Amino acid sequence: MSPLKRLASQTAIYGVSSVLGRFLNYLLVPFLTYAFAPAEYGVVAEFYAYMGFLAVLLVFGLETGYFRFRSGGEWQPETVYGTVLRFLVLINALCFLAFLLASQPLAALLRHAEHPEYIVWCAAILAFDSIGALAFARLRAEERAGVFVAIKLSEIGVNVGLTILFIYVARQAQAVDPESLLGRLWDPTIGIGYVFIANLAASMLKLVLLAPWLAAGLGAFDPGLLKRLIRYSLPMVVIGLAGIVNEMLDRAALKYLLPYDESTNLAQLGIYSACYKLSILMSLFIQAFRYAGEPFFFSYAKRRDAGRTYALVLNWFVLGCVFLFLLVTLYIDVFQYFVGAAYRAGLDVVPVLLLANLLLGVYVNLSIWYKLSDRTLMGAGVSLIGSAITIGLLIWWVPVQGYMGAAWAHLVCYGTMVGLSYGLGQRYYPVPYDVGRVLGYIAFGVGLYRFNRWLLTQQDWPALGAGTVCLVLFLILVAWEAWRLKRAASA
Template structure:
């Protein structure tokens, strides 16, 4: 197969499996928010935020290191893989052992003293996922995209199935007859903990499916641990942890920190965290589109970089990216009366954060486009500094805004962070890799979207229009304006 066609097909497989998987996991949100109180769902949001940080930390950037040294030819691929796998098994095994031994003190520190088991359950999930990351990296290196995607989807399917089994079937059976076969599998004392147990079982199944790859790393021919190679891989890989941690700070720190920054008692803080986290999920369409664009866009930008009209095409890509993101923004905000049923009634007081979070994610998508300046010019260290400054802004804004404005402040912290990162990346890009972006048109579309959103609020609240009718009219206005201003550019390439 032509190398470019193979790259495109594998990108589609990896991208679709991740996007479909993430979308399916989002479909669990109605199950949780219609079943559990906001304070209980806040526990899930909090621990998954911790898991986001641990997932970056406990892989140590060794996936990237594996690709680098496997392709470098300095050591045989089995030696590189064995070194990475054994490193991850030892490190994550030690982490899990510490979590088991210290579960009660850690639970006390995190204000979950009544459920120390959450600590080791979550630690086990992270440890299994971190070891599995090495096996997935090997599948990618060996061009086994379908096996990669299949295992991912099986894991996700198992997680969803077990959630439905425990939280829906077993809980309902318990309420009808606690002594029934299924009813005995539901323990009210565990409650929200079944979310972690389902994930733990799914992660264990994934490791079993990856056993052939992991076995080769432990007992296969040529599977030797190379101490010198280990030192070199770690030196190469650890900077990736810094970049990854900065990204996680920008994406997930709010859900980890809200409990400690909100000015209420612990129970109220957890309820507020649950409400905010559930409403955060309503930005799913924007998030999924940006993730899909990352998978397709990065190889496209690199592949097209040497073409004469590359910069003009990149500018056109950003223009149409923003047009589509504003469409998503309007789709969700103008029809929010319908989208609100994605979460339970107890969570809907937080819907006011949805437009802010959608706008923040739109800016994140613009940043992804603009970031080609450091990727195409090998200035990744400067790109890391942009991410670190963004993380600093996130921390500062959360600390300043959340105690005063509650979870609304967390949404605005996202917006402040990504606004600054867009500005920094655009200015640095003009210096190191100038692309003729039409920023007037880009921000003109964003202003148009905000104007139509405001008009929709005015039509429904002041004039009493039906929300669906007002939203449909304004969506048609937007599409008509796009057709007039940019419709021809969709079919005519720039000169």
């Protein structure tokens, strides 16, 4: 199988789990936005933003370190795995204990003093997920995508099922008969907190399913290897934290930066977060590509045609992203029904967020230069510059433009990071990317989006017809590129 086909097949398998799994989670968005007011949904968005930051810290960038040293040949894969696993178990156990002891003051600091249990539940989820992340990395490295998919889908299925059980079934049962078995499951004082309880139960199940792979790594440990792993991986923590700043700081900070009262700010956060979910297809594609791409890039790096292959991967990746950008924006009249009516005031942020995520995907491709050349500190520098831009623009734009300012901050940040990463990569790990063609794909997609808006507003076309015409035009471009590639390969 050719390398591109192998990467595509792995991306497709991981994509199935991501798409199916996230689609199930995606169904929770309309479910929760129809069941809770924006201010209540904003609490979930806020806590998951905090968890995004901590998740990076508690993995210590050791997933990438595991891939790097596993394929280096100096240590046995089992030794690398066992060393990382023991370290992660110890660190996460200590962190959970710290959050448990400090739950009440932390809850008060976050202005949720009446719910310290949120801190404990979220800390437990983080610990389970951080340990499980390494077992998933091993499955990816061993190309056991089927097992990966099965466990991921099981976790997500339990999460979604329990959320619906608690918030819909038990809530309805409690209204009919408070003393029934199901009715007793619903406690109005917990309310939106059932989202965290369902997540915690799903994370526990995941660790049980991963137990064979976790137990297999407990026998090996090398202190010298651990030092080298940490030295390599710590810059990845900085990169990861900076990435979370760029990706999730807006949802953690909107409550404090918006110029309204706290209740209104939480409602605005809920609206923004729900509309952010409409960019989920792009995020799914990028996540699936990350799962398959990282081990692929490391394993293929020593081939003579690696650079040409990486450049070709970027071309097709961008075409896929532009297709998803158009699919959502051209049919936004359909996608809008995935959020409750009270949340649709924020739909204007969706095209901007989709473009920002597209650029994030380009950055994911370009970032191979610092991973393959062991210049992770320089990669951290790029991420920190992006974080500084994000923080500065959030402080500047959100009080003036509201959550739309947060969306534009994403776009500017990722655009800057793409430019910096491309320039540094061409110096330290040159890859012959077809920059003109990549920029042309993006420009063509944005042009079709603007053409669609013109058809709707100036020519009074029906939304479905205008969107379909524009999407067909893009698919013609994709067919042309496929024909051109086939012709070049046979020449």
